[in-house]
Amino acid sequence: MNLLKISKLEAQIDGKQILRGVDLTVNTGEIHAIMGPNGSGKSTLASVLAGRDGYEVTGGSVEFEGKNLFDMPPEIRAREGIFLAFQYPVEIPGVSNANFMKSAVNEIRKHRNLEPFDALDFLEEMKQKAQLVEMDKSFMSRSVNEGFSGGEKKRNEIFQMAMLEPRLAILDETDSGLDIDALKIVAAGVNKIHGKDDAVILITHYQRLLDYITPDFVHVLYNGMIVKSGTKELAFELEEKGYDWLKG
Amino acid sequence: MNMNTGFSKFIDSMRDYFENSNGTTQISDFRRNAWNEFERNGIPTRKTEDWKYVNLSFIGDIDFNYAKFISKINDIRKYDKFRTILPSAHNLIFVNGVFLPELSSPAIPQIEYCSLNTDTMLVNFSNNVNLNNRIKSHKNPFSLLSEALTDNYFSIRIEDNVTIETPIHLINILDSSDESIISTTRCNISIGKNSEVSLIETNYKTGNNAGLGINLTNIIADNDSRCTYYKLQSDNNNSYFISETNFLQNRGSMLDSFSFSLDGKLIRNDLNIVLNGSGSESNLYGLYFADGKDLIDNHTSIYHANPDCSSNQTYKGILAGSGTGIFNGKIVVEEDAQRTKAYQSNKNILLSNDATINTKPQLEINADDVRCSHGATSGRLDEESLFYLRSRGISADDAKILLLKAFADDIISKVKYTELQDLISNLVSEKFTSNGNN
Incomplete structure (x- = not known):
């Protein structure tokens, strides 16, 4: 089933053109990897999909389950099922993880016509999902990402993904700054969460993450356009040859 | 005139x-x-x-x-x-x-x-x-x-x-x-x-x-x-x-x-x-919220007149509507007041273009063995934090309220008398809700 349809998407930031006509279709059950050199527009694509301020869409369209994505503010996109794992998760002093997730999960449940969790059910849910990314339960009472190590922050992103059960998860360089152990935990978490009814877009610089999460498709974003698509073998090719051979 | x-x-x-x-x-x-x-x-x-x-x-x-x-x-x-x-x-x-x-x-x-x-x-x-x-x-x-x-x-x-x-x-x-x-x-x-x-x-x-x-x-x-x-x-x-x-x-x-x-x-x-x-200690906490056309002015003066005393000030303000906040924090360390510790912090969040904050530290230090610091900040709610919360499904208004509560709870949570803490917490929540859509 078609989940996301990006057509000829163009976007700029501060008057500078970053995306120059991106086409991409994502179906349920699929994992897509988007690779590309620095400055190719990978994170811009993620930001535009999640609805971050400061980006101006200058052309093209994005449909999420047939609805115009740009009609929705970020929170509605999230409730509809889009999740962005941040490249740089934000520290929010004074807001506990538990409080944050309870507000978020119950908003999303309301949107899906589900009863809000009561305190006990919510705690149980948190406990189970935290195990997926091997997070200690003590982190629930800590402020969101405050004083977390790089690895803990990324694990917290995947924990939130598990809690919110998105239709489409966009992981923006979730592998950056992770040592191999943390990378394995994060990848295992994503693999456990991902199923036939949802899709994942992995945005990454390196092939390394793809050793642990196997993509169905690999795309190369270069200079604001997808210049090449293929299967996971393309990732090995990129690892070997770099990006220069695509420039011609 | x-x-x-x-x-x-x-x-x-x-x-x-x-x-x-x-x-x-x-x-x-x-x-x-x-x-x-x-x-x-x-x-x-x-x-x-x-x-x-x-x-x-x-x-x-x-x-x-x-x-x-x-x-x-x-x-x-x-x-x-x-x-x-x-x-x-x-x-x-x-x-x-x-x-x-x-x-x-x-x-x-x-x-x-x-x-x-x-x-x-x-x-x-x-x-x-x-x-x-x-x-x-x-x-x-x-x-x-x-x-x-x-x-x-x-x-x-x-x-x-x-x-x-x-x-x-x-x-x-x-x-x-x-x-x-x-x-x-x-x-x-x-x-x-x-x-x-x-x-x-x-x-x-x-x-x-x-x-x-x-x-x-x-x-x-x-x-x-x-x-x-x-x-x-x-x-x-x-x-x-x-x-x-x-x-x-x-x-x-x-x-x-x-x-x-x-x-x-x-x-x-x-x-x-x-x-x-000597050896006395003062901890001053403040939380002010000016909205509408309200004006809230806090002037503190701490005189360190003797050695080995410490003072610590944390004042936080939220300014909305056409509200005005003023914080003037004076610390005087007199000649005899050696080994003084004096800290002061004033943080403000402005929720509208018409809100104003005037903050001024005033330090007069006349002893040489003194540890003293002060800092003041004022600004909008952090855009990146708001986006982070919204990207998880929380509405813009609720995201604002979550961040404001966190800002205020830093002070409110220090109130040890629970009945008073609850009273203040409720008053502040009501204010946040009524200012949420500003």
Whole structure:
């Protein structure tokens, strides 16, 4: 089933053109990897999909389950099922993880016509999902990402993904700054969460993450356009040859 | 134009009250001196450094009458509801400056209190607190008015070596049902050696006419005493509150002071602390929220007069609508006050383009072995944090409220008296909800 349809998407930031006509279709059950050199527009694509301020869409369209994505503010996109794992998760002093997730999960449940969790059910849910990314339960009472190590922050992103059960998860360089152990935990978490009814877009610089999460498709974003698509073998090719051979 | 001319009618009418207030008794020198000084100084203008952000034109615009109690008010039971604000506290109720024992909690043995006539009794007691030159040097002009006009003051004495478990709550109610009023109170509190007490001062108004409440509170904290002092102002009904609180802290005494200014057309709080004995410590916390056209002005002054004392100030403000916040934090470290530690922080969040904050640290350091720091910030709510919360499905308004609560809880969570903490928490939540869509 078609989940996301990006057509000829163009976007700029501060008057500078970053995306120059991106086409991409994502179906349920699929994992897509988007690779590309620095400055190719990978994170811009993620930001535009999640609805971050400061980006101006200058052309093209994005449909999420047939609805115009740009009609929705970020929170509605999230409730509809889009999740962005941040490249740089934000520290929010004074807001506990538990409080944050309870507000978020119950908003999303309301949107899906589900009863809000009561305190006990919510705690149980948190406990189970935290195990997926091997997070200690003590982190629930800590402020969101405050004083977390790089690895803990990324694990917290995947924990939130598990809690919110998105239709489409966009992981923006979730592998950056992770040592191999943390990378394995994060990848295992994503693999456990991902199923036939949802899709994942992995945005990454390196092939390394793809050793642990196997993509169905690999795309190369270069200079604001997808210049090449293929299967996971393309990732090995990129690892070997770099990006220069695509420039011609 | 001379700004003072606008106030001459006010001063004339206050002079009438002053001259005729006492009937049979002679007006004491103490009160007369205060009046003379008040009249000499006049009402501060925008050119007065300590008042330069405060628009006092309402004093000339409103026909204030000096509050006369009881003669016009028959049914004091209408003030009963104020006792339920903090039901577990030892509630002392004042209406238009007059103490009402009938409505207040029954007396308990460790606390001695009474309302005294200023002109005939125990002037010495008040002098003990007042006559610290450091405090006197920059006396709030409205405190002079309070000293001149108030013909009785309230005195609380806590004996040595006692722990008062029940917080003492002074409820200052302005009743402007009949006319616009100005009311003054004077309160002197002494805390004995090695004793412990929590004090709460709140300001409320009932009646729809304007009300200006002026509170002057002097507290002596004797050696090794521990005092928690709370001030809560949250009344949005045409009310103006001006207060001065002076602490004289003797050797080894500890003070935690909290100031919550959440509502009021104009709130001006002067908090002056003299660390008068070595090893004493002051922790000052403040939270203010100015919206609409409210103006909230906190002036703190801490005098490190002796060695080995520490002071720590954390004031936080939220400014919305066309609200104005002012924080002026003065720290004076005197020559003898070696090994002083003094910290000050003032953080502000502006929720609208028309909101204003004026923040000014004022450090005068005259000793060489001193650890002192200060910092002030002001800005919008962090956009990236808001986006992060929204990207998880939380609405823009709720995201704002979550961040504001976190900002305020930093102060509110330090309130140890849970009934008061809940009260403040609820007041703040209501304010956030009503400002969420700004």
